[in-house]
Amino acid sequence: MKKAFVLLVALAGMMAFAMNSWASEAAHGGHAAASSVSPAEALSNIVNGNNDFVQHHKASYFKGYATAQHPFVTMITCSDARVHPTVFNADPVDHVFVIRNVGNQIQNSCGSIDYGILHLHTPVLLIIGHTHCGAVKAAMGNYINESPCIINELNGLHLPLKHDDGKGTFEERWLLNVERNVDYQVDFCIKKYANLVQSGKLAVVGVVYDFINAYGAGEGRLVVTNINGITDVDMIKKDPHMKLVGDELKNTIVLRKTKGM
Ligand SMILES: [Zn+2]
Structure with a gap:
């Protein structure tokens, strides 16, 4: 009986902590915070970032692992x-x-x-x-x-x-x-x-x-x-x-x- 009570208390504690997990963290700017850039800005970062990469690497760089x-x-x-x-x-x-x-x-x-x-x-x-x-x-x-x-x-x-x-x-x-x-x-x-x-x-x-x-x-x-x-x-x-x-x-x-x- 005592064991069951302890388990219940532990479960209640876990439930309370649940409110503090990934989802609410995002709202507080924590680990799971959402990105502040729009999809268009993000895509621009990607294609322009790759364009920089291409311009800074010669063809010989890729030959070794073609x-x-x-x-x-x-x-x-x-x-x-x-x-x-x-x-x-x-x-x-x-x-x-x-x-x-x-x-x-x-x-x-x-x-x-x-x-x-x-x-x-x-x-x-x-x-x-x-x-x-x-x-x-x-x-x-x-x-x-x-x-x-x-x-x-x-x-x-x-x-x-x-x-x-x-x-x-x-x-x-x-x-x-x-x-x-x-x-x-x-x-x-x-x-x-x-x-x-x-x-x-x-x-x-x-x-x-x-x-x-x-x-x-x-x-x-x-x-x-x-x-x-x-x-x-x-x-x-x-x-x-x-x-x-x-x-x-x-x-x-x-x-x-x-x-x-
Ligand atoms: Zn991790």
Whole structure:
């Protein structure tokens, strides 16, 4: 009986938080804020932006990848407009095989990820979560009023977030859940691609893109939180996959808020 009451209280709390999810955030200029430009302005940005690109790149730039792509990394990240491969590669063209969905989830795009790993044979599968992720925030609340497609996409975040004990401020819990989600996706992949991981042909790397300096390593940092399921920061720093990274940089970028799953 007492258990049922606790569950009811918890559910009521979740319902109250629902009012604060994606939709109302837009009204407050938050994560889901609508664009302030018209469709015509947006389209003009696109075609003029591409015109600039064409004018600044010679034909020889495109010849190297006219018949095949050569990415060194398969990257799955959230669709959030603040997160892009340019944060680690100035020109990601032909270098980064990109898959995106809300909440950087493997199962929602598993065919595309299979293509990067099994056909393009990239040596790294990089899973990028990020600070202030609206998808993780939405999944922490109630999103029943979203469209059926959004509901379907967010349902996949329930499992990684199940370790949330509700302690601490919302901002703290939010970041912990971003980390937990990255851990969950890494864990899923090291099982899915176990043969490649065990033979050393593939490293599954979990990172959090931090544009609010939540980790104290500077705005814009890709914080390394997980390599092939290793979540202990000292173990990550010693991991052979990090052997080409200098000690000073390792000590700056290998950080965690949670203890791992
Ligand atoms: Zn996000």
